[in-house]
Amino acid sequence: KAGVTQTPRYLIKTRGQQVTLSCSPISGHRSVSWYQQTPGQGLQFLFEYFSETQRNKGNFPGRFSGRQFSNSRSEMNVSTLELGDSALYLCASSLEPQGGTQYFGPGTRLLVL
Amino acid sequence: GIQVEQSPPDLILQEGANSTLRCNFSDSVNNLQWFHQNPWGQLINLFYIPSGTKQNGRLSATTVATERYSLLYISSSQTTDSGVYFCAGGGTNAGKSTFGDGTTLTVKP
Numbered sequence: 001k002a003g004v005t006q007t008p009r010y011l012i013k014t015r016g017q018q019v020t021l022s023c024s025p026i027s028g029h030r031s032v033s034w035y036q037q038t039p040g041q042g043l044q045f046l047f048e049y050f051s052e053t054q055r056n057k058g059n060f061p062g063r064f065s066g067r068q069f070s071n072s073r074s075e076m077n078v079s080t081l082e083l084g085d086s087a088l089y090l091c092a093s094s095l096e097p098q099g100g101t102q103y104f105g106p107g108t109r110l111l112v113l
Numbered sequence: 114g115i116q117v118e119q120s121p122p123d124l125i126l127q128e129g130a131n132s133t134l135r136c137n138f139s140d141s142v143n144n145l146q147w148f149h150q151n152p153w154g155q156l157i158n159l160f161y162i163p164s165g166t167k168q169n170g171r172l173s174a175t176t177v178a179t180e181r182y183s184l185l186y187i188s189s190s191q192t193t194d195s196g197v198y199f200c201a202g203g204g205t206n207a208g209k210s211t212f213g214d215g216t217t218l219t220v221k222p
Binding site: 033035037042043044045048055056058088090092100101102103104106107109 | 144146148153154155156157158161199201209210211212213214215
């Protein structure tokens with residue numbers, strides 16, 4: 001089985017722009033979670049989707065949003081980018097949200113200038 | 114929310130040495146996982162271990178759920194074991210995991 005894929009792998013944006021990141025889970029996995037990793041804050045939970053519904057959301061401003069499609073692929077969007085949004089954005093998939101192993105993608109490195 | 118504390122924060126070993134990494138949780142967790150993050154940022158799942166003991170080659174893990182801690186053992190360490198090790202846990206929802214700050218392991222040849 002192919003692993004979790006994320007596109008793009010690297011991205012450079014300027015302040016005020018918006019960005020969309022994509023995540024394709026492992027085939028058959030219906031739960032997708034997003035995390036932000038920064039040197040200062042570590043790994044922080046952004047949101048989780050299951051069957052096209054957002055089940056949980058972390059403590060992030062409304063500029064961060066996401067969605068999941070019927071094929072379980074997920075996108076996250078960050079509007080009005082700030083310098084502090086520079087981070088590694090990681091996506092994880094699992095079979096079900098209630099438990100089990102999470103498999104992470106390679107991440108998208110976002111640099112905001 | 115759940116707080117996750119990992120120790121030690123940094124660990125430097127000579128190749129061939131053994132090590133133990135610890136993860137403490139502030140509250141009960143139903144889902145506990147250990148990950149290894151390689152230098153390119155990829156998080157590799159090592160164990161899904163809400164309780165009990167598991168072994169995979171030179172790595173093993175033990176979780177004592179009643180006492181809210183988990184241990185990761187690395188035996189006969191190799192330079193390729195270097196990287197950051199994270200534990201993560203949550204309630205009934207594994208999709209919303211709280212991560213510790215990680216243990217940075219450096220294995221010297």
